[in-house]
Amino acid sequence: xxxxxxxxxxxxxxxxxxxxxxxxxxxxxxxxxxxxxxxxxxxxxxxxxxxxxxxxxxxxxxxxxxxxxxxxxxxxxxxxxxxxxxxxxxxxxxxxxxxxxxxxxxxxxxxxxxxxxxxxxxxxxxxxxxxxxxxxxxxxxxxxxxxxxxxxxxxxxxxxxxxxxxxxxxxxxxxxxxxxxxxxxxxxxxxxxxxxxxxxxxxxxxxxxxxxxxxxxxxxxxxxxxxxxxxxxxxxxxxxxxxxxxxxxxxxxxx
Amino acid sequence: xxxxxxxxxxxxxxxxxxxxxxxxxxxxxxxxxxxxxxxxxxxxxxxxxxxxxxxxxxxxxxxxxxxxxxxxxxxxxxxxxxxxxxxxxxxxxxxxxxxxxxxxxxxxxxxxxxxxxxxxxxxxxxxxxxxxxxxxxxxxxxxxxxxxxxxxxxxxxxxxxxxxxxxxxxxxxxxxxxxxxxxxxxxxxxxxxxxxxxxxxxxxxxxxxxxxxxxxxxxxxxxxxxxxxxxxxxxxxxxxxxxxxxxxxxxxxxxx
Numbered sequence: 001x002x003x004x005x006x007x008x009x010x011x012x013x014x015x016x017x018x019x020x021x022x023x024x025x026x027x028x029x030x031x032x033x034x035x036x037x038x039x040x041x042x043x044x045x046x047x048x049x050x051x052x053x054x055x056x057x058x059x060x061x062x063x064x065x066x067x068x069x070x071x072x073x074x075x076x077x078x079x080x081x082x083x084x085x086x087x088x089x090x091x092x093x094x095x096x097x098x099x100x101x102x103x104x105x106x107x108x109x110x111x112x113x114x115x116x117x118x119x120x121x122x123x124x125x126x127x128x129x130x131x132x133x134x135x136x137x138x139x140x141x142x143x144x145x146x147x148x149x150x151x152x153x154x155x156x157x158x159x160x161x162x163x164x165x166x167x168x169x170x171x172x173x174x175x176x177x178x179x180x181x182x183x184x185x186x187x188x189x190x191x192x193x194x195x196x197x198x199x200x201x202x203x204x205x206x207x208x209x210x211x212x213x214x215x216x217x218x219x220x221x222x223x224x225x226x227x228x229x230x231x232x233x234x235x236x237x238x239x240x241x242x243x244x245x246x247x248x249x250x251x252x253x254x255x
Numbered sequence: 256x257x258x259x260x261x262x263x264x265x266x267x268x269x270x271x272x273x274x275x276x277x278x279x280x281x282x283x284x285x286x287x288x289x290x291x292x293x294x295x296x297x298x299x300x301x302x303x304x305x306x307x308x309x310x311x312x313x314x315x316x317x318x319x320x321x322x323x324x325x326x327x328x329x330x331x332x333x334x335x336x337x338x339x340x341x342x343x344x345x346x347x348x349x350x351x352x353x354x355x356x357x358x359x360x361x362x363x364x365x366x367x368x369x370x371x372x373x374x375x376x377x378x379x380x381x382x383x384x385x386x387x388x389x390x391x392x393x394x395x396x397x398x399x400x401x402x403x404x405x406x407x408x409x410x411x412x413x414x415x416x417x418x419x420x421x422x423x424x425x426x427x428x429x430x431x432x433x434x435x436x437x438x439x440x441x442x443x444x445x446x447x448x449x450x451x452x453x454x455x456x457x458x459x460x461x462x463x464x465x466x467x468x469x470x471x472x473x474x475x476x477x478x479x480x481x482x483x484x485x486x487x488x489x490x491x492x493x494x495x496x497x498x499x500x501x502x503x504x505x506x507x508x509x510x511x
Contacts, residue, residue: 010280018277022262025274030265037258041281142498172497183493206441210493212485217264218447220490225441250498253441 012047019051024059027211027219028184029175031059032105049103056102057086064171064186066146067107069098076100076107081150081167084117092118092150093131119155126193127151127166129239134168137243141250142185145172152190166191168246180214189246198232202242204249224253256285263293268446269432271295294428294448297386297406299366300330310368310384312408324351324368339372343379347371350464354383357468361475362387362405377415383471384408402434402444407478409471413463420456421463425470427451429478431486445486451478 010018019038026034039048060078069076074091076082076098082090087100090113097117099109119127131149138145147170154164168189175182187206194201203225210220226249230241259278266274275293279286290313299308302323309315315322320333327344329336339347350369358367365387373379389403407429414422432446453474457466 009283015281018281021277022266022274025266025270027265027267034262034265037261040258041262041278143496145498174493174496181489181493183490183497185494185497208494208497210490211265212447212489212493213264215451216447216449216485217266217268218445218449218486218490219267220443220445220486220494221267222443223441251500 015042015044015047016051016054019048020055023051023055026059027182028063028173028209029177029182030211031056033177052103056105060100060102060105063173063184064169064188065105066171066173067098067100067105069096069110070107071110073110075146077146077148077169077171079148079150079169081152081169082148090117090150092127092148119151120158122159123151123155123157123164125235126164126238129235130166130168130191130242133239133243134170134246137247138170141247142170142172144174145170145185147171153192161195163195164193166193168242181210181212183210183220184208187246187250189242191242193232193238195232200230200232200238200242202228202230202245204228204246206250206253208253222253256282256288259285259289260292268430268448269444294406294408294430294450296404296430296432297384297408299386302326302328302330304328308366310366310386312370312382312384314370314372314380314382315368322370324348324370343371343373346463347381350381350383350467353464353468357472358385365405374412378413378421381411381413381467382408383411383467400433401436402432404430404432406430407475409474411467411470413467416459419458421459421466422454422456423466423470425453425455425467425474427453427471427474427478429475429482431482445490447486449478449481449485451481 019042022034022038023031035052042048061080065078066075067078074094076089076091078089078100084090084097087102089098089100091098095113095118096110097113098107101108127149134147134149138147150167152165152167154162157164170187173184185208187204189202189204192201206224208222212218228245230245259282263274272295275289275295278289298311300311300321301308302325304326307325309323309325311321317329317333317336320329320331320336322329322336324347327338347369354367354369358365365385367385369381369383371379371381385407387405390400409425409427412424428448428450430448434444436442451474453470455470
């Protein structure tokens, strides 16, 4: 037990839980600042590192953080959909896997994805077309948005006859600590292709957060969920219909 | 301590109480600093003797009991709880009556309390508190909010009475929480606190209460406008920067 000025009555486990709580509740773009303050107060690097190693991965995945790939070939989104192992994240668009250091929030290496990690050609047609349409949409509407489309269910489907599910993730963040203002926009669209009914069901979850902290502490937290559906058609037609659904619902959220 | 205050500025305001108790347990030696510097949402107790609510804060607390400004008694009862001098108490009573009228006119409801005590410099300190619950289950007259709370804390340090003027230093904090929750648009939650200071030298001729009242009224007006600009303005600006509304998306916005 560290016998410094503070003689807290908490057990080590309780201290780690508290440190984790502070880290997980950091506003967008501020976890490193929060980490510095927590480390100072905790005054025990071992406990801090334990808390950080548990909290950072959760935070990074729930905030869909965007990291530049170490070979400068683009950005990778850190999400649970693309997680292959604790620190390896798939970027389906470039078929690469990024190795990530969660606590430092950097990509430390990149390798090509193996065949088992990627979807079948049948699925990839749908994924690729949707990705192309979403990319167009995001570049049009978000000044600094990053997006990705993952296959989250049924990636080994060889052909028609089974259901499969794709997930679209859009993440945009704006960090202006000099202006005391940070914000983030995250949307996740789960898209289930139902083979028998020949329909595609869409569920969207949007989350916007903003933090302003000049002479105070003001935070906005808005969440929105929506549903929609369309017909199961050829990959390009589905892609067009889906991206138009997504565009329509996201535009409606505006405060 | 600086690190602790840094954390309090970053943690979402709706988690203020949890964050504060976490810090208190991690840094027990700093508890009095933390309690006096961190603003928490205000809580009320009912003064059973006169049936009115009063607001709890560090300034009317002694041990685990709180003094009511209406009856000057501690709840739960406390032997030898500290009370202001009779001169202070008279001013304090009057302040409570007047402030209640102010509060009712501006807030259409809510609770208010004023506490005063002498300080070491021959002056005194007065703390004016307001709490309003505007949610649809509370006293929200316009009925839209799932959660809506306005907590205001104004602390005025009054200097010793000099020849012509007395100096007043006002530090005000307003904490606001708004949450709407409806089927169509989901959950929208905006919360936070802002703090401002104002120093004035005023003639004693009109009396302390008049001077303090004027300062508070002016400050609350400014804070309410700031809140509009800060809460709604800045956060909306951020959202529009993340994803410009569709009419604007046609033109490419310059990188700012």
